[in-house]
Amino acid sequence: MSESYEATVTDPVSAPMTCDSNPVEEWLRMDRMPHIWCPGCGIGTSVNCFTRAIEESSLDRKNIAIVSGIGCTGRVAGYLLLDSFHTTHGRALPFATGLKLASPKTKVVVYSGDGDLFAIGGNHFIHAARRNLDMTVLCVNNFNYGMTGGQVAPTTPEFAIASTTPYGSVERPFNLPYLAQSCGAVYVARWTVYHVKQLQRSIREALEKPGFTFIEMVAPCPTLFVRRNRLGDGLAALESYEENAVIKNGADTRECDLGMGGPIVCGKFVDIDRPSYLSNQVAHLRKVLGDRYVMPDAWQGVVQ
Amino acid sequence: MVETKKSAAPKAPKGHVVINTERCKGCGFCAQFCPTGVLAMSKGFNLKGYHPPIIADAAKCSGCGLCGMYCPDFAIYGVKNGRKPESGDL
Ligand SMILES: Cc1ncc(C[n+]2csc(CCOP(=O)(O)OP(=O)(O)O)c2C)c(N)n1
Ligand code: SF4
Ligand code: SF4
Numbered sequence A: 001m002s003e004s005y006e007a008t009v010t011d012p013v014s015a016p017m018t019c020d021s022n023p024v025e026e027w028l029r030m031d032r033m034p035h036i037w038c039p040g041c042g043i044g045t046s047v048n049c050f051t052r053a054i055e056e057s058s059l060d061r062k063n064i065a066i067v068s069g070i071g072c073t074g075r076v077a078g079y080l081l082l083d084s085f086h087t088t089h090g091r092a093l094p095f096a097t098g099l100k101l102a103s104p105k106t107k108v109v110v111y112s113g114d115g116d117l118f119a120i121g122g123n124h125f126i127h128a129a130r131r132n133l134d135m136t137v138l139c140v141n142n143f144n145y146g147m148t149g150g151q152v153a154p155t156t157p158e159f160a161i162a163s164t165t166p167y168g169s170v171e172r173p174f175n176l177p178y179l180a181q182s183c184g185a186v187y188v189a190r191w192t193v194y195h196v197k198q199l200q201r202s203i204r205e206a207l208e209k210p211g212f213t214f215i216e217m218v219a220p221c222p223t224l225f226v227r228r229n230r231l232g233d234g235l236a237a238l239e240s241y242e243e244n245a246v247i248k249n250g251a252d253t254r255e256c257d258l259g260m261g262g263p264i265v266c267g268k269f270v271d272i273d274r275p276s277y278l279s280n281q282v283a284h285l286r287k288v289l290g291d292r293y294v295m296p297d298a299w300q301g302v303v304q
Numbered sequence B: 001m002v003e004t005k006k007s008a009a010p011k012a013p014k015g016h017v018v019i020n021t022e023r024c025k026g027c028g029f030c031a032q033f034c035p036t037g038v039l040a041m042s043k044g045f046n047l048k049g050y051h052p053p054i055i056a057d058a059a060k061c062s063g064c065g066l067c068g069m070y071c072p073d074f075a076i077y078g079v080k081n082g083r084k085p086e087s088g089d090l
């Protein structure tokens, strides 16, 4: 077994293994590879789902902008070969909001971690969802602050161990789908990175739907959260997702809490229509101002 | 002339898989989630000290591309035989 592999190491020229045309590479800034993510980290798997979703979608890649905050997940903006911006910690949504208002034709995607989006950036999240801004928010939930050493996050399950909760967290975590729905998101789903095909399909749906669309992507942080809670490695985490997932499309989001070792309810929970911030603004100002209303140039032909 | 039944002839594999061993970090996702058991984890090391996957049974590869979808390090991909991988592939 190892012999045939050894041959490829000692004799790279005759090695049959090359990687010139991995289909994901056209979506990556290959000059930035290898990436910083640890072995078995789920962020890379989520990126595979994302790039395949864009390929499959009707979106023009020149029109997509990807915005991240700070964290291991925040690195995604720097690795994808798309227009991108790596904002300060927690501020992906304010940046994305400004970008969308200035350039409504751009498909704005926020790709960030649970800490970035729901701890320091939580206030921005609730208002972006409330306004129904046209954007897709993809959150890698690895249940802790990966980048800074595994501190407790607003998503850390009750009684789980983090670097700042050595005896277990006693806080009740956010149930992200319930939060997103309550605040006004028109599309809400949760998948784990074990569910690659379902996640790909869901990301595509979210990208193509107008309004504020949100997907929670449950992923392992094997170096910190998984190890500290003695759950094995990244592979063991994916196997536990396979075992614990309960696929329930249309589930009541109030029943989607995540606990240690408990069921992981996955599926598409919300898919409704509601006027977006931009279209609502235009319709209302036209009504109250009549001919005096002048639509911003960048909005012409884009916002109905 | 010896006649061979069609079913006795070995079928050409439907797909193949390509591994970039030096980019691999040995997480094992690809081998675990390949639906047909094409891959196994090597006992050998790559230059960074990780155990990469090896092709244990190439004939079983369907080219479904799931290994590439799971790989967090973009180190492996599968493709259907008879055509180049396209952007629309898995
Ligand atoms: C204003 C500010 N406060 C704190 C930090 C330190 N910091 C960097 S990343 C991070 C949390 C990241 O957690 P998460 O968003 O879950 O990303 P992950 O690394 O888990 O993917 C923190 C607190 C910072 N960079 N800036
Ligand atoms: S610290 Fe955790 S989240 Fe960050 S790259 Fe490593 S495994 Fe991934
Ligand atoms: S999934 Fe990728 S990184 Fe993990 S073992 Fe397979 S090739 Fe290596």
Ligand code: SF4
Pocket: B015, B016, B017, B033, B034, B035, B036, B037, B038, B039, B060, B061, B062, B063, B064, B065, B066, B067, B068, B077, B078, B079
């Ligand atoms: S392409 Fe599919 S069948 Fe072939 S090795 Fe990869 S996962 Fe297995």
Ligand SMILES: [Mg+2]
Pocket: A071, A113, A114, A115, A140, A141, A142, A143, A144, A145, A146, A153
């Ligand atoms: Mg996190």
